[in-house]
Amino acid sequence: MMEHIPLNFPFLAAALLVGVSFYILIFKRNLIKLIMGIGMLASGVNLFLVALGYRAGGNAPIYTDVPEGPMVLPVPQALTLTSIVINVAVLALMLTMVILIYRHTGSLDSEKSRKMKG
Amino acid sequence: MVALITHSPILIIAIPLVAAFLTPLIGMASKKARNALVIVSLAFVAFLVIILARDISINGIHIYTLGATSPELTLPGGAMVPIRIILEVDAMSIFMGIIWATVSLAAAIFSLSHMAGETGQNRFYTLLLLMVTGGFGMMFTGDLFNLFVFLEIASISGAALIAFRTRFADAVEGGFKYIVISAVAGLIFLFGVGLLYAQYNSLNIGFLANAMQYSTLDIIALTLFLMSLTIKTGMVPLHMWYPDSYTVAPANITAMLVITSHACMYAVFRICFSLYGGVLDASVVGWIIVIIGLLTMFVGVTMAVFQTDVMRFMSYHAISQMGYMWLGVGVGLAVLGNPALDTYGRDAISGGIFHILNHAMYKPLLFMTAGALFHRTGTRDLNKMGGLGHNMKFTLILYIIGTLSIAGIPPLNGFASKFLIYESVYQFNPVLAVVAMLVSIITLASFTKAFQSAFTGPQLPEYKDVKEVPKPMLIGMGILAAAIIFTSIFPGLVVEHIVNPATDALINQAAYVNGIMGGGMP
Numbered sequence: 170m171m172e173h174i175p176l177n178f179p180f181l182a183a184a185l186l187v188g189v190s191f192y193i194l195i196f197k198r199n200l201i202k203l204i205m206g207i208g209m210l211a212s213g214v215n216l217f218l219v220a221l222g223y224r225a226g227g228n229a230p231i232y233t234d235v236p237e238g239p240m241v242l243p244v245p246q247a248l249t250l251t252s253i254v255i256n257v258a259v260l261a262l263m264l265t266m267v268i269l270i271y272r273h274t275g276s277l278d279s280e281k282s283r284k285m286k287g
Numbered sequence: 288m289v290a291l292i293t294h295s296p297i298l299i300i301a302i303p304l305v306a307a308f309l310t311p312l313i314g315m316a317s318k319k320a321r322n323a324l325v326i327v328s329l330a331f332v333a334f335l336v337i338i339l340a341r342d343i344s345i346n347g348i349h350i351y352t353l354g355a356t357s358p359e360l361t362l363p364g365g366a367m368v369p370i371r372i373i374l375e376v377d378a379m380s381i382f383m384g385i386i387w388a389t390v391s392l393a394a395a396i397f398s399l400s401h402m403a404g405e406t407g408q409n410r411f412y413t414l415l416l417l418m419v420t421g422g423f424g425m426m427f428t429g430d431l432f433n434l435f436v437f438l439e440i441a442s443i444s445g446a447a448l449i450a451f452r453t454r455f456a457d458a459v460e461g462g463f464k465y466i467v468i469s470a471v472a473g474l475i476f477l478f479g480v481g482l483l484y485a486q487y488n489s490l491n492i493g494f495l496a497n498a499m500q501y502s503t504l505d506i507i508a509l510t511l512f513l514m515s516l517t518i519k520t521g522m523v524p525l526h527m528w529y530p531d532s533y534t535v536a537p538a539n540i541t542a543m544l545v546i547t548s549h550a551c552m553y554a555v556f557r558i559c560f561s562l563y564g565g566v567l568d569a570s571v572v573g574w575i576i577v578i579i580g581l582l583t584m585f586v587g588v589t590m591a592v593f594q595t596d597v598m599r600f601m602s603y604h605a606i607s608q609m610g611y612m613w614l615g616v617g618v619g620l621a622v623l624g625n626p627a628l629d630t631y632g633r634d635a636i637s638g639g640i641f642h643i644l645n646h647a648m649y650k651p652l653l654f655m656t657a658g659a660l661f662h663r664t665g666t667r668d669l670n671k672m673g674g675l676g677h678n679m680k681f682t683l684i685l686y687i688i689g690t691l692s693i694a695g696i697p698p699l700n701g702f703a704s705k706f707l708i709y710e711s712v713y714q715f716n717p718v719l720a721v722v723a724m725l726v727s728i729i730t731l732a733s734f735t736k737a738f739q740s741a742f743t744g745p746q747l748p749e750y751k752d753v754k755e756v757p758k759p760m761l762i763g764m765g766i767l768a769a770a771i772i773f774t775s776i777f778p779g780l781v782v783e784h785i786v787n788p789a790t791d792a793l794i795n796q797a798a799y800v801n802g803i804m805g806g807g808m809p
Contacts, residue, residue: 187478194471200463203467207467207470207471207474210470210471210474211470211474214474214477214478214481217478217481218477218481218484221481221484221485242488244484244490245481245484248432248480248481248484251432251436252435252477255436255439255443255473256470258439258443259439259443259466259469259470259473262443262446262447262466263463263466263467263470266446266450266459266462266463266466267463269450269453269459270456270459270460270463273456273459274456282460283460284456284457284460285457285460285461285530285531285534285535
């Protein structure tokens, strides 16, 4: 049991990141903090994907100067890169919108800058 | 022509993508050329969708493997796992594709006039075409990760389009809500994809369906998929963002957003039927969908009754109408694998899917008429409008067509699909059908109220000089109205040739799996 803990460490870290980010998303009212929460959620999911890509005894899938033995499938790394790129776009768009919201309402509090209810 | 049909799945996704990045370049030279490019590329895509639909109705599922020597070669050299990105277009995918092609073309034509006064139109059309790409990608892909990528493309461009009129504070707020919800939903979905990849080392839906064990991790993944996609479709406990975002978007964009939420609904069906079909605990998942569907239709319509903002009012109705589709397909899912499937389950699924088609025609039409009112009066408040029927006769007629259709008044298409749902759901559980009928009555009542306050009554002095909306807007709405009238006159034809094949494609999981796993011939 104990020897699995180092192997599972990345998954525990990913779970922690996802848990903290959900706490932020639900309880924080500052829009910038909300965006940071989404950034953390993205990091958690990306860490999970990268951790999946490692199989015990496998080599990194880099074709130049590869040691003998099996290589891991490079799909999770490709997924993570794509996901990082998408998240950059999402975070940039969210930050521009927060700038506009601040210009319109003068507040970053999600309760005070709300216009629509019901 | 044969080559065009063979490569049409990727062309349908690639043409709007290329056109999206050509529009700013051409827009710098000439506005007219840019508008022509947008319309021509969307019209060509619609043409491709129609020839692909014809091909699928004759030859069955259409597989397209990107980068393979032949498009059907899914398992090159006798490999056990499909390694390339594969598009798998069956009757259900192309059914959604037909809807998306029609509505995006109508919305683009509508925006020629509706957005004419805005700045930055080059970028508007870029985003619009990107959203079209994202939607088609979601419908045609046979791969879970690509589903996520296209979902994000549609979400990012959709959020930017909602907030496009940045001079309005509420538009930015709506856009921000949409992108936050989409980002969270997308990441939850990606987490679920990771869970499945960890066990089966593949992302292909057909391959995963073949290997599916329905272990605890698979159930967690299913829960994550359902959570993320139902957030995106605005099902009731998670619907708060939906009216806020849909109200403030330009009307043509709201029309397209309705279809992207149908695309997410399509993804739910794809996951429940094609991915988990054989192993799923069908009655539990089916009942969950049915109950949430009932809540959705009832809460949506009760919230709609007291709205005074015309777009917000219609957004709540959009939520409510989604409930019918969840109800129909949920009942079908609950009896999947039982003998009851043949007696009424298949009809329930057909009713739900037919209602997607009808809703995808009348709800964009209604949103566009609301946009036409906003275009001429500058307000969305129903209490400030009145007597507009005197000057906006065509808009009035189009609004009446949409209203009668959404309320399910007999000659129109809304009746045909709702009747199919009532009839089949009644055999499953009578209470469900009674609630569905009650919701339909409240829908009619509230639309009559909105009709009365916007169009009827004496001409108000401030709207004396209001003119009918420009021709492109009327043409955009006319396309959808024509589709409604066609479906109303020939419901049998539509059900037989478009809806029933889509239902069978959903139920027949083996054919979907075989499309991928049977493709090892060199």
